[in-house]
Amino acid sequence: MTMTTDLPQDLAEREAIAPEPGYWDPVRHVLLDRWSTRIAFVVVILFILAAAFAPWLAPYDPLRQSIVSINKLPSWDHWLGTDQFGRDVMSRMIHGSRNSLIFGLLAPIFAAFFGTILGVTAGYFGGWADRVISRVIDLLMAFPELLLAILIAAALGGSFWNIVVVLTVAFTPGFARVARASTLAVKQEPYVEAAIAAGVRTPLIIFRHIVPNIMAPIVVLMTLWSASSIRIEATLSFLGIGTQPPNPSWGNIIRDGLTNMFATQWPIVAGGMAITIVVLAISIIGDSVRDVLDPENAQ
Amino acid sequence: MTVLMTIDGLTKSFADTSMRLGPKRPPVRAVDGVSFHIMQGEVLAVVGESGCGKSTLGRLLLRLIEPTSGTVTFEGQNMSVMAPEQVRQMRQRMQMVFQDPFGSLSPRRTIANIIAEPMDTFGLSGTGKARREKVAALLQMVGLPSIYMDRKPRQFSGGQRQRIGIARAISVDPTFIVADEPVSALDVSIQAQIINLMQDLQQDKGFSFLFIAHDLAVVRHIADRVAVMYLGRIVEIGTKGQVYNAPHHPYTEALLSAAPHPEPGRRETRIILQGDVPSPSNVPSGCAFRTRCPLAQDICAREQPALREVAPGLNTACHFAAAHPITRHRAQA
Amino acid sequence: MTLLLDVQNLVVEFGPVRNPVRVVNGISFTVQAGESVGIVGESGSGKSMTALSILRLVNEPPARVSGKVLFQGRDLMQIPKRDMPAVRGKEIGMIFQEPMSSLNPVMTIGDQIDEAIFLHEDLSKAARRQRVIDLLRLVGMPDPENRLSAYPDQFSGGMRQRVMAAMAMACNPKLLIADEPTTALDVTIQAQVLAMMLDIRTRLNSAILLITHDLGVVAEICDRVVVMYAGHIMEDAGVHELFANARHPYTQGLLKSVPTLNDTRKRLHQIPGTVPPAGTIKQGCPFRPRCPMRMDRCAVEMPPLVAHGPAHRAACWATQPEGVA
Numbered sequence: 009m010t011m012t013t014d015l016p017q018d019l020a021e022r023e024a025i026a027p028e029p030g031y032w033d034p035v036r037h038v039l040l041d042r043w044s045t046r047i048a049f050v051v052v053i054l055f056i057l058a059a060a061f062a063p064w065l066a067p068y069d070p071l072r073q074s075i076v077s078i079n080k081l082p083s084w085d086h087w088l089g090t091d092q093f094g095r096d097v098m099s100r101m102i103h104g105s106r107n108s109l110i111f112g113l114l115a116p117i118f119a120a121f122f123g124t125i126l127g128v129t130a131g132y133f134g135g136w137a138d139r140v141i142s143r144v145i146d147l148l149m150a151f152p153e154l155l156l157a158i159l160i161a162a163a164l165g166g167s168f169w170n171i172v173v174v175l176t177v178a179f180t181p182g183f184a185r186v187a188r189a190s191t192l193a194v195k196q197e198p199y200v201e202a203a204i205a206a207g208v209r210t211p212l213i214i215f216r217h218i219v220p221n222i223m224a225p226i227v228v229l230m231t232l233w234s235a236s237s238i239r240i241e242a243t244l245s246f247l248g249i250g251t252q253p254p255n256p257s258w259g260n261i262i263r264d265g266l267t268n269m270f271a272t273q274w275p276i277v278a279g280g281m282a283i284t285i286v287v288l289a290i291s292i293i294g295d296s297v298r299d300v301l302d303p304e305n306a307q
Numbered sequence: 308m309t310v311l312m313t314i315d316g317l318t319k320s321f322a323d324t325s326m327r328l329g330p331k332r333p334p335v336r337a338v339d340g341v342s343f344h345i346m347q348g349e350v351l352a353v354v355g356e357s358g359c360g361k362s363t364l365g366r367l368l369l370r371l372i373e374p375t376s377g378t379v380t381f382e383g384q385n386m387s388v389m390a391p392e393q394v395r396q397m398r399q400r401m402q403m404v405f406q407d408p409f410g411s412l413s414p415r416r417t418i419a420n421i422i423a424e425p426m427d428t429f430g431l432s433g434t435g436k437a438r439r440e441k442v443a444a445l446l447q448m449v450g451l452p453s454i455y456m457d458r459k460p461r462q463f464s465g466g467q468r469q470r471i472g473i474a475r476a477i478s479v480d481p482t483f484i485v486a487d488e489p490v491s492a493l494d495v496s497i498q499a500q501i502i503n504l505m506q507d508l509q510q511d512k513g514f515s516f517l518f519i520a521h522d523l524a525v526v527r528h529i530a531d532r533v534a535v536m537y538l539g540r541i542v543e544i545g546t547k548g549q550v551y552n553a554p555h556h557p558y559t560e561a562l563l564s565a566a567p568h569p570e571p572g573r574r575e576t577r578i579i580l581q582g583d584v585p586s587p588s589n590v591p592s593g594c595a596f597r598t599r600c601p602l603a604q605d606i607c608a609r610e611q612p613a614l615r616e617v618a619p620g621l622n623t624a625c626h627f628a629a630a631h632p633i634t635r636h637r638a639q640a
Numbered sequence: 641m642t643l644l645l646d647v648q649n650l651v652v653e654f655g656p657v658r659n660p661v662r663v664v665n666g667i668s669f670t671v672q673a674g675e676s677v678g679i680v681g682e683s684g685s686g687k688s689m690t691a692l693s694i695l696r697l698v699n700e701p702p703a704r705v706s707g708k709v710l711f712q713g714r715d716l717m718q719i720p721k722r723d724m725p726a727v728r729g730k731e732i733g734m735i736f737q738e739p740m741s742s743l744n745p746v747m748t749i750g751d752q753i754d755e756a757i758f759l760h761e762d763l764s765k766a767a768r769r770q771r772v773i774d775l776l777r778l779v780g781m782p783d784p785e786n787r788l789s790a791y792p793d794q795f796s797g798g799m800r801q802r803v804m805a806a807m808a809m810a811c812n813p814k815l816l817i818a819d820e821p822t823t824a825l826d827v828t829i830q831a832q833v834l835a836m837m838l839d840i841r842t843r844l845n846s847a848i849l850l851i852t853h854d855l856g857v858v859a860e861i862c863d864r865v866v867v868m869y870a871g872h873i874m875e876d877a878g879v880h881e882l883f884a885n886a887r888h889p890y891t892q893g894l895l896k897s898v899p900t901l902n903d904t905r906k907r908l909h910q911i912p913g914t915v916p917p918a919g920t921i922k923q924g925c926p927f928r929p930r931c932p933m934r935m936d937r938c939a940v941e942m943p944p945l946v947a948h949g950p951a952h953r954a955a956c957w958a959t960q961p962e963g964v965a
Contacts (some may be wrong), residue, residue, distance in 0.1 A: 198410035205371055206425040206475065207398030220415050356826035464914040494682035494915045495853055496930075499897035499908035506907065522827060524899040528908055551901065565831035565882075567856025569898050571879045579835055580828045583796040639782075 045296045048289035055286055059105040066099035070256050079271040088278050092268040097261070097275050101282060104256035105246075107168075108283070112238035112290075115175030116230045122176065123183020125221070126224060130184070131191025132214060142188070146179040153178035159239055163250040171250055175240060179233050186229055190222035197221075231294035235287045242283050258283050311483060312345040312368065319363055335588045339539035340377070342614075344484070350509060350516040351496050352526035354562070355536035358383045361519045362406075364536070365485040368517065369401055370394050382482070399429045402476040404486040404505075408468035408493070412460040418471055419456040422446070425479045445474040445512070449504060466497035470504065477508060485517045490525060502529055524566055527551065535559045538587055538595040541614060542610035545621030546635040555623040560595050600628050643710075644814060644847050645671040645694070650707035652689045652698060655921070661919035663689045666707070667869035668945075673814065676841060678862035678879075680855060680894075684918040685868040687851045691819050694849075695732060696724045711815070730760040733808030733846070735801070737820040742790040742804060749803045750788030756810035762783050774804040778843065780836050788801040798829035802836060809840060816840070819851040834860050855898050859883060864951070870916050870926035873945060877952040887954035890927045925957070933958035 058065060074094030082089045088097035128140035146157070153175075160174040165297075195218065196199065203213045244250030245259025253260055258279045265275030314317065318341075320334040338360040345351050353361045366372045368379055370386055378387045386397065402425065405411035412421050419442045426432035432441060444454035449470040460468055476484050490498040506529045509516050520526045526533065527547070535558065536546040543556040543634060554560050564578040580599045585591055591598050597607035606626050614622040648668045653660035664686040671677045681687040692698045693705050709716040712931035716727065728734065736742045743939060744752060753772045757763065763771065769788075779802040792800055801821060804863045808816055818837065821829040838861050841848055850862060858865050858879065865882045867875040867890065875888040896909035913930035925931070928938040937943075937957050945953040946960050954960070 163577060198407045199413040200406050201371065202403070202405055202411045202472070202475070203413070203424065205398065205403040207395050207428045208424060209395070209428070212428075216416070217413050221413075353656065356828060367698055464917075466914060495855070496682060496894055496897055496911040496915065499899070500912070502899070503907050503910050522664040524901050524903075527899055527901060527903060528905070561828055565827045566901060567830070567834065567854060567860050568902060569855040569859050569883065569895065571859045571883055577831060577835075579831050581832075583798060583829065 010101055020120060029102075044292055048089045048292040052286060052293065053288040055105055055282075055289075056109060058102055059109045062102045062106055066096075066102040066274055068096035068099040070099040070103040071254050072096075079268070081272065082274060090272040091264060092271060092276050097278055100256040100261055100275075101258070101278050104251075104279075105282065107251045107255065107257035108238050108241055108259070108286075111171065111241035112234045112286075114172055115179055115237045116233045118172065118176040119179030119233070120183050120226050120230050123180045123185075124187045124222075126180065127184040127187025127189075127223070128191045128214060128218060130194060131188040132218060138188075141184065145184050145188075148177070148181040149185070153236070154240055154243060157226055157244060157251065158247065161244055165249075168251070171241065171244060175237055178240075179237070182233065183226060183229055185196050186225050187222060190225055194218050194221045207213065228294060231290060231297055235290040235294065238283065238290070239287055242279075297300055308346045308348065310344050311347045311349075311381040311382065313378075314344065314368065315342050315378045315380070315480060316377045317341045317364070317379065319360075319367055319372065320375050324400075333588050334589060336539050337587060338367060338374075339590070340379075341536075341539075341541055343534060343541060343544055345515050345517065347482070347515055348513045349520060350529055350531045352518045352520060352528060352530035352533045353536060354520050354533060355521050356521060356562075356584055358375060358538070358584055359536040359589070360539040361536050362487050365403070365487050365517055365519050368483075369398075369403055369485055371403075385552075399425070399479050401479050401483040401485070402479065402481040404472050404476050404484060404489045406488040408465045408472060409460075411472055412468055414460060414533060417457050417459060418442075418446075418463075421460070421471060422456075422474045422478055425475060425529055429479055441478075444473075445478055448477070448508070449474045450500075464497075465493050466500060469493060469497075469501050473501075473505065473508065475513075477512065480512065481514055483515045483517070485519070487519045488521065491521060498525070505529060522566060523551070523562055531558070535562065536586065538590050540595060540624065541621045542596065542625070544614065545618075545623075549621040553618065553621070555617045555621060555628040556596075556625050557600050557602050579609075594624075642673045643670055644673040644675070644712060645718055645849070646708070646710040647690075647694065648708040648710065650690065650693055650705070650709065652686065652693055652703055652705050654703055659702075660704070662922075663691065663703075663918045665919075665942075666867070667669065667873045669866050669873060669876060671815065671847050671849055674841075674845045674847055675860050675864060676850065677864045677866060678850045678852060678858035679866045680852060680858055680866035681927075682915045684781055684820045684870060684915055686871040687853075687868050687919060688819055689818050690868070691851045693850065695728055695817065696721065697728075699717055724774075726760070729756055729808075729813070730811045731813050731815070733810075733816045735804050735808050735816065735818040737823050743800060748789045748791055749795075754802070754808050754811055756807045760811045771810070772806075773864070775809060776802075777810065778840060779803070779805045780839070780845065781806070796829070797825050798832055801825065801833050805833075805836065805840065809844065809846070812844060813846060815847045815849060816850070817849045820853070820855060821850070823852070823854070830857075837861055856893065867894075870921055871919060872926060872942065872955065873953075874927065874956070875905035875952075875954040877948075877954075881949070881952050885952075887948045887952070887959050888956050889931050889933050889958065890925055891954075893930075893932075925955075931958075 031267055072095065076094065078092055078094040080086050080090040086096050086098065088101065090096055091181050126141050130138040156178050157174045161171060173307045200213065200217050203217050239255065242259035245257045246263045248263065250259050251257035261275050262279040265279065269276065317338055318336065319338045320336045322334045323332040338345045341364060353364060355361045356467065363372065374387060378385055380386065380400065381397065386394065419439065422442050422445055423432045423438055426441065432438045443455050446453040446456060449468060451470050463471065472515050490501050493501060502525065518526055518529060530547050532544065532546050533550040534541050535556065536542065537558050543550065543554060550559060554563065561578050561580045582599050585598060593609050593611050594607040597603040600607065612624045612626045614624045615628065617623045617628045649666045650664055651662065651666050652664040653662045655661040659791060660941050667690065669823050679687045679690060689698065694709050694716065698705055698831060700733065707717065751774055754768050757768050757771055772788065773784045776787060781787055781799065781802050792803065795803065821835050825833060834857065840846065852858060864878050866873055867888065869890050875882065875886065875891045882891065883895065886895055893909065893911040897911055899908055910928050916926055925938040925942055928934045931938065935957055943953045943955045943957045943960065948954050
């Protein structure tokens with residue numbers, strides 16, 4: 009066989025041009041291009057650092073009560089003052105960020121995992137598997153996640169893992185729906201048919217050719233729901249069915265603060281601000297990532 | 308030559324499965340009772356316009372879609388009754404080259420992984436260095452430099468990707484390859500490269516080849532026999548010489564005449580068919596071509612013509628195939 | 641013959657001003673009144689960009705378009721953008737590759753063609769209706785009176801292309817620009833549409849600028865051919881002259897590599913290498929990496945289009961006639 013093509017040279021020529029955008033390039037692009045997103049990114053990283061180094065950063069033990077220093081206003085010793093038990097609000101906020109952020113990240117990660125399994129199964133195999141999974145998803149979606157969380161937490165009690173399970177159950181349908189839709193789209197791609205025609209076994213087709221190509225929307229959804237997750241954890245703790253006292257979380261700091269509102273307003277203000285800032289920052293990141301991945305907005 | 312594949316009464320209809328309210332559309336008969344055979348080492352071209360069922364036929368032969376009825380016998384085994392795992396095992400001997408060079412390579416895998424995938428599947432690739440050497444040899448066979456095997460498909464042009472797809476198909480040394488319009492998405496100056504490459508590989512390795520195309524000119528160089536399809540049926544099948552030089556079906560003639568010819572001043576000699584291809588969900592009674600056929604008579608609406616041998620090596624499904632004078636003279640091949 | 645369209649030094653570029661990607665690289669060509677000219681090229685040749693630039697349909701920015709487009713002596717690049725719609729449709733008609741996406745799916749075809757007339761001409765409703773029917777008859781639509789109230793999705797691809805042609809011809813334009821009008825169609829339908837275009841041309845004597853990748857289509861309906869490659873015009877000649885006596889190695893290779901029906905060769909001729917993406921080869925002749933006749937000079941300097949005879953130009957150092965240095 010004779011091939012007279014001078015392809016190497018030609019390919020070298022192709023090298024000279026700017027490479028096409030990679031799969032994650034748009035994400036990188038958006039995270040760095042908009043100043044609002046950049047600030048949001050910095051904010052989230054600061055909060056994560058605070059949670060990670062809480063024992064070193066917090067000036068006091070968040071649980072230590074002190075009868076001599078109750079309801080103090082902010083001062084050099086206590087930046088955010090103290091509460092009705094004399095606990096340092098600043099330390100409680102820093103330690104509380106652990107519970108809040110762990111919920112914020114853990115529940116969406118679990119939900120993404122289970123949701124992807126369910127969605128890919130429904131989307132790839134279709135038939136009765138699809139019908140059963142889709143109906144269950146519809147059922148769960150019809151239920152407001154907060155209401156579902158309250159019901160289960162009220163029934164089972166508000167331990168840490170109970171709440172994680174509750175939020176995971178509440179979020180899974182959303183991921184499953186996105187994973188199913190993406191799988192249906194990717195399944196139509198010729199490279200999936202090519203893999204089938206090559207004789208590749210079904211599990212390998214799913215892990216090699218389907219899952220890697222549906223990850224982008226899943227990741228977007230994870231950022232969006234981290235914000236919801238933090239908010240819901242705060243709500244549950246505020247209602248007394250989330251993180252249990254005396255352990256701090258932003259939600260029950262506000263709850264404690266509310267009963268003591270006329271003595272000092274600082275716990276409420278601090279808790280509320282922290283939740284607002286983090287949720288806002290994560291939402292901004294999520295929005296811009298979604299904008300980039302939405303073909304309607306592609307440049 | 309021995310027969311590699313026998314296709315008997317193969318039919319595929321797609322039912323209307325939409326959840327729409329209101330009456331269901333009638334099922335679409337994409338492939339309608341098709342029978343033919345493929346010899347070992349032969350190149351059979353299947354030609355027809357969009358909606359004629361040629362791509363569905365190719366996929367039915369590989370059992371990528373399930374037939375509604377009919378049988379496909381490959382190397383003496385009846386594929387139609389095989390369990391999915393048995394069919395999967397057969398894929399080592401039957402591979403496919405796809406139309407879309409951009410979509411048919413997994414975008415996030417390297418060229419080496421894409422090409423080695425069929426070998427990996429059947430445990431033929433070995434590991435590490437041996438596997439890379441096999442991939443390099445395959446790349447060389449399709450005229451690509453092996454130093455690029457760790458790149459992703461997006462760095463290659465359409466023609467180069469089609470070469471990669473061909474390397475993947477021949478990697479397991481199949482006895483049968485279906486190529487579904489492998490050059491129709493490529494630039495003109497690249498089409499010839501790919502056709503020549505496939506012709507060389509076919510002659511080298513001796514696999515049988517089902518080459519699907521929408522245009523008779525493209526398969527002229529590579530085909531041994533040509534089947535012309537119209538609305539799910541084969542209307543004419545025969546040796547290349549017969550089909551190009553002495554077609555007996557008016558549709559084949561029209562297809563030959565309709566192709567724009569890169570030679571100025573041939574405008575006068577054209578047969579232009581009137582009307583559109585009818586919808587495959589509403590195929591005319593009798594001969595499906597009768598609504599556009601210049602020779603149609605009453606009998607064409609009543610009876611569906613069967614494929615009959617009208618000349619040595621030429622089977623035609625037309626009531627007037629034997630009687631009908633070839634109106635045009637083509638240059639002898 | 642009168643000069644209808646005179647494109648001079650048309651440049652379309654993208655990207656940074658200092659290191660632009662030139663998709664169309666300073667091309668010049670003409671179309672005479674009533675003449676049918678084909679622009680042939682592969683992907684990235686700049687042929688569609690050329691057509692869009694003539695109609696001022698290129699988005700600026702990101703693109704930068706310069707040069708002159710003289711249509712009946714008036715430079716279309718200089719007239720205010722808001723006056724372009726009056727030129728498009730009235731003086732220059734357009735047909736695109738995808739008839740479905742160019743038609744409004746929720747408007748009847750009668751209304752859509754009527755709109756094209758209404759925008760440009762002051763006629764009574766009854767007169768416009770008659771004109772619409774005449775146009776549909778012109779493009780070979782069977783039973784036009786009863787098709788006026790049909791919607792685009794009730795037509796096949798070939799019929800939609802006829803509707804597009806009827807809209808393009810609504811105001812009797814002097815120039816019809818058709819961008820790959822038959823590419824999406826089946827062979828037998830393509831033959832119908834080509835016959836229709838020839839018919840329109842003989843009856844209305846409009847000039848046609850046909851953008852295509854298909855040399856067969858060019859041979860069918862063009863009087864003259866402009867061959868483009870990577871943003872440059874490589875050759876420009878009468879259709880018979882080009883097919884019989886191509887002077888550029890690219891044209892020669894292209895003509896030899898097209899599979900034909902009465903071809904007795906065992907193998908197809910092939911041009912080696914890959915079609916370069918638009919604007920990537922910035923110095924010298926872009927065909928050089930694939931050219932069998934390349935010389936050292938080709939790497940440095942793009943050859944100019946020089947005359948190879950009456951109305952025949954080609955841009956190649958290797959084949960240009962003696963004495964034209």
